[in-house]
Amino acid sequence: MYSIEEISEIIKTCNKCQLCNKRKNVVFGEGNVNTKIMFIGEGPGEEEDNTGRPFVGKAGQLLTKMLAAIELKREDVYIANIVKCRPPNNRVPFEEEVVKCLPYLRYQVSIIKPKIIVCLGATSAKYIIKSDIRITKDRGIWYKKGNFYILPTYHPSALLRDPSKKKDAWEDFKNIREKLKML
């Protein structure tokens, strides 16, 4: 069994899919490995690729603010993505790329053992909850899988594109805050 530090070193030379060809940095994930809650996005964007850190661009800054609104700091939670390398022009990762990368996320989850997983956006929810999930319809609903409570919500980029969705996202975040208090 590798530690989270060891696996984050191993993944730096990963070449299991074509996304390795153009990446500047692998974006493994970061945060508190003893946390009760993980936030999982889709894949690194430009800023994340440049820095090697998840959710540090505009969408990430919004996520950080949303966490603060429910009294959480980034250091209190763990933040990761479905794929660890940036898809070109931020396209949605292809299924074959996700299939190659998912074992890393599973490994992270198995070490961190969160009680709550928040899926940020459709790609995350599709691979973690169910393939036919619709964020607009299914967001805000808790799914129980094994030991995990899983909540799909909007990706922060979707909130930047359409601020009218923020009201629902805020309901979801209050919901997360309440669940965290109970667990």
Ligand code: URA
């Ligand atoms: N969008 C994501 O899904 N993940 C990031 O890390 C940044 C933007």
